[in-house]
Amino acid sequence: MSTLVWNSKVGPLLKVGLENKSLSMRKLGTLTGIDPATISRIMNGKQQAKLSHLQQFALHLDLQLHQLLEADGYNVEEKQHSSQSDIEDSFTMIQNILGSARLFDHQFTTERVKCELEKYEAYAKTEEGRQIIMADFQAKVNQVNGAGPFIEQLKLMHERYCNGETSEAEKSVLGSGLLYFILSADIIPDYVFPIGYVDDALAVQLVQERLAHMKYYL
Numbered sequence: 001m002s003t004l005v006w007n008s009k010v011g012p013l014l015k016v017g018l019e020n021k022s023l024s025m026r027k028l029g030t031l032t033g034i035d036p037a038t039i040s041r042i043m044n045g046k047q048q049a050k051l052s053h054l055q056q057f058a059l060h061l062d063l064q065l066h067q068l069l070e071a072d073g074y075n076v077e078e079k080q081h082s083s084q085s086d087i088e089d090s091f092t093m094i095q096n097i098l099g100s101a102r103l104f105d106h107q108f109t110t111e112r113v114k115c116e117l118e119k120y121e122a123y124a125k126t127e128e129g130r131q132i133i134m135a136d137f138q139a140k141v142n143q144v145n146g147a148g149p150f151i152e153q154l155k156l157m158h159e160r161y162c163n164g165e166t167s168e169a170e171k172s173v174l175g176s177g178l179l180y181f182i183l184s185a186d187i188i189p190d191y192v193f194p195i196g197y198v199d200d201a202l203a204v205q206l207v208q209e210r211l212a213h214m215k216y217y218l
Helices: 010-021 025-032 036-043 051-061 065-071 084-088 091-101 106-124 127-143 151-162 168-183 195-213
Strands: none
Touching (some): 010 065
């Protein structure tokens, strides 16, 4: 029986990274939490790496994540030139692309975003959290040139948050999404298109789902 070989150039990059860092696969496994047998299969082209694998390899081997993505068959550079309007309307498209490339662990990313939102929901109830939302939101919008994905949704969320008729329960949920936007270091870097926009999309989506469950609507 023939063994399936994944057409990937990740292996040579990992080998160079290991040599440069003077690491063995076993040591890399300890650092990353990835089974050395899995690392071996990825290096030998017998298994495609997940996004979480590539992130760990980039972190511990001083490699560029976008280079690893390209080496694993995803044309990051080409996708960076897609129109902004396409990005804003394409959360499903992003998931489909990543799913087909086996790069996006939806459950892993969703759970991490949920944890961040829960933390910020509590923070949004504090006076310090409220001041950050009121004072720093526009500065963050300006920082991303007002053109990032889901900016319009975030502006609506901020407008609703500032509305005196909005309940405290709704404000805490809205505030969690706004604080995620203002304060969070992205779980996935934004420059890696389209993967970098997934956590931002999830944050907005999860907030809207919470609000809908509470029978509130933006």
